[in-house]
Amino acid sequence: MLTNLATRDVETLIHPYTQLAAFRETGPLVLERGQGVWVYDTEGKPYLEGMAGLWCTSLGYSNAELVEAAREQMMRLPFTHLFSGRSHDPAIELAERLKEIAPVPVSKIFFTSSGSEANDTQVKLVWYMNNALGRPQKKKIIARLRGYHGVTVASASLTGLPANHADFDLPIQNILHTSCPHHYRFGEAGESETDYSARLAAELEEMILREGPDTVAAFIAEPVMGAGGAIIPPENYFPAIQAVLDKYDVLLIADEVICGFGRLGTRFGSQRLGMRPDTISVAKAITSAYLPLGAVMIPEGMYQAMLEGSRKIGTFGHGFTYSGHPASCAVAIKTLEIYERDRIVEGVAAKAPRFEARFAGLRDHPLVGEARGLGLIGGLEIVADKATKRQFDPKLGIAAKVVSFAQAEGLIVRSLYGDRIAVCPPLIITEAEIDELFDRLTRALDRAEAWVAG
Numbered sequence: 498m499l500t501n502l503a504t505r506d507v508e509t510l511i512h513p514y515t516q517l518a519a520f521r522e523t524g525p526l527v528l529e530r531g532q533g534v535w536v537y538d539t540e541g542k543p544y545l546e547g548m549a550g551l552w553c554t555s556l557g558y559s560n561a562e563l564v565e566a567a568r569e570q571m572m573r574l575p576f577t578h579l580f581s582g583r584s585h586d587p588a589i590e591l592a593e594r595l596k597e598i599a600p601v602p603v604s605k606i607f608f609t610s611s612g613s614e615a616n617d618t619q620v621k622l623v624w625y626m627n628n629a630l631g632r633p634q635k636k637k638i639i640a641r642l643r644g645y646h647g648v649t650v651a652s653a654s655l656t657g658l659p660a661n662h663a664d665f666d667l668p669i670q671n672i673l674h675t676s677c678p679h680h681y682r683f684g685e686a687g688e689s690e691t692d693y694s695a696r697l698a699a700e701l702e703e704m705i706l707r708e709g710p711d712t713v714a715a716f717i718a719e720p721v722m723g724a725g726g727a728i729i730p731p732e733n734y735f736p737a738i739q740a741v742l743d744k745y746d747v748l749l750i751a752d753e754v755i756c757g758f759g760r761l762g763t764r765f766g767s768q769r770l771g772m773r774p775d776t777i778s779v780a781k782a783i784t785s786a787y788l789p790l791g792a793v794m795i796p797e798g799m800y801q802a803m804l805e806g807s808r809k810i811g812t813f814g815h816g817f818t819y820s821g822h823p824a825s826c827a828v829a830i831k832t833l834e835i836y837e838r839d840r841i842v843e844g845v846a847a848k849a850p851r852f853e854a855r856f857a858g859l860r861d862h863p864l865v866g867e868a869r870g871l872g873l874i875g876g877l878e879i880v881a882d883k884a885t886k887r888q889f890d891p892k893l894g895i896a897a898k899v900v901s902f903a904q905a906e907g908l909i910v911r912s913l914y915g916d917r918i919a920v921c922p923p924l925i926i927t928e929a930e931i932d933e934l935f936d937r938l939t940r941a942l943d944r945a946e947a948w949v950a951g
């Protein structure tokens with residue numbers, strides 16, 4: 498039985514990424530308020546928010562300092578823009594701060610309102626830059642299968658999931674995909690993680706050589722793949738990939754939309770996984786999701802090419818009304834201040850062993866093929882047969898079932914492509930709450946096991 502609000506929702510809203518026919522039956526979970534790592538539905542039932550919203554509410558709910566930062570800026574100057582020479586102090590201050598904390602030397606910041614817009618901006622920047630440098634053929638961008646980079650036309654093209662391409666005539670030209678670094682699922686029998694990483698690096702090199710190195714501009718990657726399955730790459734994967742990129746003068750774009758600002762126990766995910774990015778996309782935790790904001794971090798070389806471009810080929814014709822929205826920037830400044838003051842990243846590093854150990858503890862569960870966490874993000878794969886890694890018939894919807902049992906247990910987690918379950922709680926979660934999360938998840942898995950047994 499749908500509640501009144503849920504019925505009104507079904508009659509009025511189209512939800513992002515939602516199976517509309519099934520949704521008409523189940524309706525939405527309507528949330529009303531949040532506190533710390535907990536959110537409450539309209540009946541007052543609490544849920545441990547094991548997904549930090551959508552991988553983003555790092556400081557949890559009801560943070561009065563973030564609210565006050567937004568209020569103060571909205572009262573002072575709710576809006577001005579950054580087009581054609583206009584500016585405002587929150588954008589300037591935030592850009593300075595981002596440059597200070599960037600994991601690699603950064604020269605300039607370009608603001609957007611979302612991760613998709615940040616990655617679209619990356620595509621245009623790379624293309625504009627290579628036009629400016631007189632090498633218009635160097636346009637191809639290599640992404641990875643199961644990578645997730647957003648849903649606008651260019652960022653959806655970078656995304657490597659079937660649902661983002663098949664029905665939209667995507668990807669657009671000049672975007673290619675190489676393999677996903679998921680050793681559990683795609684490693685060959687007996688192949689070590691090191692050999693697997695070397696194989697993927699060789700595959701990338703072959704792709705670059707086949708396409709022609711003078712046509713390949715960039716490679717884009719999330720440190721840990723999020724929406725594609727919460728997939729943690731082998732330790733030596735990125736160093737092996739990086740060596741290939743360096744050899745052929747291919748830029749590395751790090752999509753730090755999920756991993757940026759502490760998720761892996763380092764300020765940026767790149768630092769944890771041995772990536773040396775040329776340019777970086779961020780969003781989500783930059784404001785702890787209290788207001789929308791994204792950013793692209795641009796190195797000096799790229800900026801110089803843009804300057805050259807502005808003289809030779811014209812204005813960089815790209816930007817959004819809300820690029821650097823003042824209230825979003827004010828909230829981001831406060832968020833970054835809290836990350837430092839409250840030693841949030843160090844806190845993640847300290848709590849990570851507990852989180853990772855609780856993931857490892859799920860490996861014995863009859864439904865779990867792989868369970869792996871890093872920092873405060875992780876994924877598990879539901880399988881029908883642990884020995885052969887055979888999956889359930891997709892029609893069974895086993896991962897969605899686990900999520901709905903978790904919801905009944907008062908826990909929010911997310912099902913992803915390939916019967917994977919993601920966990921990505923607010924960074925402020927305590928060790929006791931981590932235990933609570935995994936206790937509830939275990940009960941949800943037990944209920945799913947009983948449901949399968951029938």
Ligand code: PLP
Nearest residue numbers: 611612613645646647723754755
């Ligand atoms: N990149 C990554 C790694 C993401 O996880 C997401 C969203 O989940 C995006 C880009 C797109 O961000 P947005 O939904 O803000 O457009």
